[in-house]
Amino acid sequence: MHSMMEYRGVIGKILAVILIGALMLPLVGCTAPAATGREIRIAASEFKFEPREIRVKAGETVSFVIVNTGMIDHEFESDDAKIAEVTIPPGRQRVVHWKAPARPGEYAFVCDLPGHKDAGMVGKIIVK
């Protein structure tokens, strides 16, 4: 009976360590300060991005600062460049850190809110 109690204690500790480990795992990547690189400001409004074309060097790390200068919500995202969707409320700004791929090419970014892309909210990142 005594050994059973000890056994339960050990299992409990193992479970606790695994639970804490699972929680801490994603924080590993956060301990190193994110490289920010060159700041590139993009204005989003109805219904355009300004500038529409952005040039970066292959492998360069940049920070996109997207400012919503319009009256309604806008988004910034790129499936091509693997930039996850970020929503920018009117009058606010959002920052996206991004490392350009080593391979030159063109990567489209859009506002994916209904109708915005079709109305002209598209742009491209040109990697050289």
Next chain:
Amino acid sequence: MLYAFVVTLREGLEAALIIGILLAYLHRVGYTAGTRSVWAGTLAAIGLSLLGGLVIHLLAGELSGELLDLFEGGTMLLAVAILTYMILWMQRQARYLKAELQHRVDRALASGSQVALAAVAFTVVGREGIETALFLVAGSLQAGSGLAYALAGLAGGGVAALLGYLLYRGSLKLNLRLFFNVTGVLLIVFAAGLLANGVKELQEVGVVPGIIRHVWDTYDLLQDNSEIGRLLATLFGYDASPSLTQVVAYFGYLAGLLAIYLRGMMPAARPARSGA
């Protein structure tokens, strides 16, 4: 991450306990030949669950724009509905589960069919498996790292299998009521986050009104597109600038479900002990 771990740990242990009940009962009635059928049904159920998860995942990959938002929002709300039902059902029915499973095995044995026995394992394990697949896919729509998320899910399933084996062998005594109560509360908290995320997706396509588009903006305090922000988004539905609908849905669900669940945990609310 933690979400994937808790989901597979809890669902995995439920499945392991069910398999344990089936195997123990076959031993008790002296029909050990049926063990293989139980394992065959279990493996088929796991295969079907993996296939189901893969199909939902691939389907999401095929969609884009408004359709993707609709699909993601719908999947999240469906997962919340099933998760809620499952948590409350498990709390109320857990004590009758063993007797019900044994009754089903009796019927399968009476029919003399190995397939019927395998079907019992297939349906009960498959239910847990499909639930797991749906919850994992719904959670992954917000997860930052796909690999870490998948590893956390695998780790939860692995620990569940180990605990299930030790419980079956009788070499481990776990306070299962405490385990299911704690994971139940955790899942309710995660489900509230999933609900807020689902509402946000449907809001973007105009299916759900935001009422007040942004109640506040805490982006300068904690960016919701940073690593930690994304983790909090997956676990708790963190959004730097949520709408009123998101806030009401989150806190309304959390308060309502926790009240129902915690009341169910109180001894006074429980009927007299059953023999099961």
